[in-house]
Amino acid sequence: MSSNSPILAIDAMGGDHGPSVILPGALEAARQTGARLLLVGEKNLLEELLPGLDTQGADFEIVHASEVAGMDEKPSDILRRKKDASIQVACRLVRDGRADGVVSAGHSGASVACGMFIMGRVAGVERPALASILPTEKAPVVLLDVGATVDCKPYHLFQFGLMGHALARDLLGRETPRIGLVSIGEEEGKGNCQVKEAYDLLKMATQIHFAGNIEGRDLFTGNVDVAVCDGFVGNVALKLSEGLSMSLSRVLKRELLSSGVLPKIGTLLAKSAFKRFAKVVDYAEYGGAPLIGLQGVSIVCHGASNSKAITSATRMAALFVEKETNKRLVEAICANEELTRYGRSC
Amino acid sequence: MSSNSPILAIDAMGGDHGPSVILPGALEAARQTGARLLLVGEKNLLEELLPGLDTQGADFEIVHASEVAGMDEKPSDILRRKKDASIQVACRLVRDGRADGVVSAGHSGASVACGMFIMGRVAGVERPALASILPTEKAPVVLLDVGATVDCKPYHLFQFGLMGHALARDLLGRETPRIGLVSIGEEEGKGNCQVKEAYDLLKMATQIHFAGNIEGRDLFTGNVDVAVCDGFVGNVALKLSEGLSMSLSRVLKRELLSSGVLPKIGTLLAKSAFKRFAKVVDYAEYGGAPLIGLQGVSIVCHGASNSKAITSATRMAALFVEKETNKRLVEAICANEELTRYGRSC
Numbered sequence: 001m002s003s004n005s006p007i008l009a010i011d012a013m014g015g016d017h018g019p020s021v022i023l024p025g026a027l028e029a030a031r032q033t034g035a036r037l038l039l040v041g042e043k044n045l046l047e048e049l050l051p052g053l054d055t056q057g058a059d060f061e062i063v064h065a066s067e068v069a070g071m072d073e074k075p076s077d078i079l080r081r082k083k084d085a086s087i088q089v090a091c092r093l094v095r096d097g098r099a100d101g102v103v104s105a106g107h108s109g110a111s112v113a114c115g116m117f118i119m120g121r122v123a124g125v126e127r128p129a130l131a132s133i134l135p136t137e138k139a140p141v142v143l144l145d146v147g148a149t150v151d152c153k154p155y156h157l158f159q160f161g162l163m164g165h166a167l168a169r170d171l172l173g174r175e176t177p178r179i180g181l182v183s184i185g186e187e188e189g190k191g192n193c194q195v196k197e198a199y200d201l202l203k204m205a206t207q208i209h210f211a212g213n214i215e216g217r218d219l220f221t222g223n224v225d226v227a228v229c230d231g232f233v234g235n236v237a238l239k240l241s242e243g244l245s246m247s248l249s250r251v252l253k254r255e256l257l258s259s260g261v262l263p264k265i266g267t268l269l270a271k272s273a274f275k276r277f278a279k280v281v282d283y284a285e286y287g288g289a290p291l292i293g294l295q296g297v298s299i300v301c302h303g304a305s306n307s308k309a310i311t312s313a314t315r316m317a318a319l320f321v322e323k324e325t326n327k328r329l330v331e332a333i334c335a336n337e338e339l340t341r342y343g344r345s346c
Numbered sequence: 347m348s349s350n351s352p353i354l355a356i357d358a359m360g361g362d363h364g365p366s367v368i369l370p371g372a373l374e375a376a377r378q379t380g381a382r383l384l385l386v387g388e389k390n391l392l393e394e395l396l397p398g399l400d401t402q403g404a405d406f407e408i409v410h411a412s413e414v415a416g417m418d419e420k421p422s423d424i425l426r427r428k429k430d431a432s433i434q435v436a437c438r439l440v441r442d443g444r445a446d447g448v449v450s451a452g453h454s455g456a457s458v459a460c461g462m463f464i465m466g467r468v469a470g471v472e473r474p475a476l477a478s479i480l481p482t483e484k485a486p487v488v489l490l491d492v493g494a495t496v497d498c499k500p501y502h503l504f505q506f507g508l509m510g511h512a513l514a515r516d517l518l519g520r521e522t523p524r525i526g527l528v529s530i531g532e533e534e535g536k537g538n539c540q541v542k543e544a545y546d547l548l549k550m551a552t553q554i555h556f557a558g559n560i561e562g563r564d565l566f567t568g569n570v571d572v573a574v575c576d577g578f579v580g581n582v583a584l585k586l587s588e589g590l591s592m593s594l595s596r597v598l599k600r601e602l603l604s605s606g607v608l609p610k611i612g613t614l615l616a617k618s619a620f621k622r623f624a625k626v627v628d629y630a631e632y633g634g635a636p637l638i639g640l641q642g643v644s645i646v647c648h649g650a651s652n653s654k655a656i657t658s659a660t661r662m663a664a665l666f667v668e669k670e671t672n673k674r675l676v677e678a679i680c681a682n683e684e685l686t687r688y689g690r691s692c
Binding site for chain 1: 482483493496497528529530537538539541561562563564565566567575576577578579581582583584585586587588589590591592593594596597598
């Protein structure tokens, strides 16, 4: 749907901290963007919480949903059995044209499943992709897929490149984003079977700027705007980055604390350094991972999201609606329809 | 071959810095371990260099090789056309029983190809694996494969687990190393097709301790001793770790330098912190990646290796010979022969 300002369905029940974190985060984004919010969740609970929150300048209404997707439930079970789970209700609001997009910090697998089977795929898109926006030393880079599609055919990777193009264009403000294919060597012909074939397709693609293979070490240099890989590789890469950043900062902290050299100044410096340091690995900066290739906008947030992350994610959803990112995505997919068909027949 | 002390063929010509770095590194290891070295390379060049080096207490001889594998040549071309390349000659010394192992910092692809086709695989091993020893906050972890076999069947991953067991046992001194399978969720049933099937095989394996799936973030926690993945995932993970560590340390350095708060103390602290920091990502600690599953020992070093890294790699080669790691590897492979066959038939 399309209106003057974006209408966003917020899964108010999702996330480790629930509505007390989701609501203030989303309301702040509503104030900043002018988006209208449909706060989806247990009506009584939300109505109890709202008077204690700063709702001024935010346009919202509550949409009741009696159930919540449990973190230990299977996505398929949530989809089949919990018809009134907040994430299902939110996705139906998009499907029915009552909202332009959905934001959820709940069960990621459920967000992907409900997005795919309730909102549905964009015509021509074979598989959706979950995109993570990684901070780098220069500009951020869009890494996709990070877990929506783990077993990929070469033409899936190819389409991730096309979709990444549309996403990075609007999100990073780059006219022609540089698309890199994650591989194990820069030269053409390096990689596993899927990557080698995807390379051939991307090389022939129209409308996009394919920059060739990139290696793992290039992910954080910012030399490409989009990094394409299958959902298995992307998920491992993303979680590895989180884990390594945390490990390194723990080691460093320990070292600075035990250095003995003017400990107070050490702590001061450390705080200052860590601020910047943390920025590089601060996933709250963008707040969530866009799930793309769907009819409508969907942002999947980390379960541990704080209010700031929810604000960022909601703003990102509003941006994609305003920029009509899906239109551009459809253009790129359509312009390369023949190549996708060719890839599928290989 | 087997003798009182290990005999190691050293590719003296390999690496970005050539014999002037390889020789002193290897000689130091010979002194430390009592290993006998066969220094393989251009005889005249090596004879010119040796008088300027500390050779005391090192047992060595020169084996002439007239050619060098170029870094821009294809491994298959080196294998077919450069019969007298130092890496080929070194691998033939192992094949012919004149040496127990080979150490090279030359063209990695050539080391893998020559190892596989000249030294040959251990009977029962389907594919060799390149293992990287990652430093973690606790004990090091063996990650394999990091690039020898990029297109993996489930039973290849299964065998990597068995080989990783033998390696970690001798290298990390753990009686029953914990084997983790790299996936995108800890629960059984998470992963791509290959990983799900490999899980089933590993669960049934005898002689090893399979600890289940691990995620990317667990790689640097040290909660498993061996992390199993295909060569594509492992290579991306390894290079990503290198790249991210370097990025983070650059950001931190910049921050400390520009903090303005008593810059000298900042630098002091930074130096101290960086020392420990670098240790976490110091790949010279172990020096090289064991290429396992071959008849004989092979250590593949980084092209940029310094002498310290070559010393570490040569010591590691000597350790594997002394511990007869390949015997243990064969035991684990044989004990699980039926399972491998079952996996191959799936």
